[in-house]
Amino acid sequence: MTETTEKTPFHWKSNIAWKNRDRIVVRGYDVNELTGNLDFGQMLFLVLKGELPTEAQAMITNAMMVSLAEHAMSPSSATVRFATSGGAELNGAVSAGVAAIGRLHGTADRPANMYIGVEQRAAAEGIPMEQAAALTVQEMRARRENMPGYHHAQHIRDPRTVRLLELSDKWGISGTYVAIARAMEDATEAVFGRRLWINGPGAMGCIGLDAGYSPLEMKAMFITARTLSLCAHSIEESTREKGWRASENSDMVQPLSLQMQGPDWYDGPADRELPTGFAE
Incomplete structure (x- = not known):
């Protein structure tokens, strides 16, 4: 049985x-x-x-979300606009934009993990935090590894960072991780011969850790905030532009125009015929 x-x-x-x-x-x-x-x-x-949250945690959360909600044309907003120009519905276009948020765009989790690594190294090796930060910068440079959270492709000094750190200091949020981020920024001058400024996601990474968020929770916060912007870009694209992103009949050359796709912009193999056995 x-x-x-x-x-x-x-x-x-x-x-x-x-x-x-x-x-x-x-x-x-x-x-x-x-x-x-x-x-x-x-x-x-x-x-x-x-x-x-405490009052300070709530205030810094709102500040980070406001600061990082919109950043004009970026990989995610451009992706939303292209998806919208193809006829995608608002939710589909926005999901395409969210998918464009990756390792090099909109990431606060990567610098946050780096700061945690510096803290763990200082404890494991019994060295001051500033020394651990400097060693990490030196080693990343030696490996030709980009420092997430530092420098910005469109800003010499990210204008969002100063304000966020100012508020973090003012509201008593800044702690171990903000100190690590600043120590790493200080160390870049000797290693790179120039200062690599903390960018917006880098500021979010260290402030968010000190406010009690995990790296993955900060990525969620960024996605939540930026989704507002992505919705706005999709709505504007659908109400202001023609489909196919104004590929023709526009007062400027558009990305999908045939003028941008002719043989002058092609550098692949020259015209060729299929070998015997492929062609009928």
Whole structure:
């Protein structure tokens, strides 16, 4: 006789939220009690971290989200516009833009992980944090490895960084990781012969760690903030431009224009015929 065991029905198990016909509860709080009492930065902290933020944590979260919500034309916003020009719906175009946020664009998690590595190195080797920071910069340079969170392709000194660090200092957020980030910036002068300034994601990386976020939670924060911008770019593209990104009949040469795609811009093999055996 085969013994049978009763299986429970499939269900999602989560400590984030639950709902039934009458209630929606987020991290233990009724959503209607949160509505009208929390701002979005506070809600983001609650959903990601599971607890309500302190006043300083809430303020710096809102500041980072405002600072990093929009950055004009970037890989993600350009991707959204191209997807929209092909007829993608708003949600599809925005998801394409989010997919363009990668290792070199919109990343606060990579510098955050680097700062954590410096802290761990200082503890493991029993050396001052500033020395661990300088050694890390020297070794990354020797390996020709880019320092995530430093320098910006479009800014000599990222204008967002000074303001974010100023607020972090003012509100008492700045701690170990902001100090590590600044020590690494100081070390770049001797190693590179010029100063590599902390950029916006780099500032978010160190401030976010000191505010209690994990690297992955900061990436989520960036995606959440930048999605606002991506929606705006898609809406503008769909209401202001023709489909196919104004490939013709425009007062400027557009990326999809045939003028940009002719033989003058091709550097592959010359015209050739299929070898015997391929052609009919």
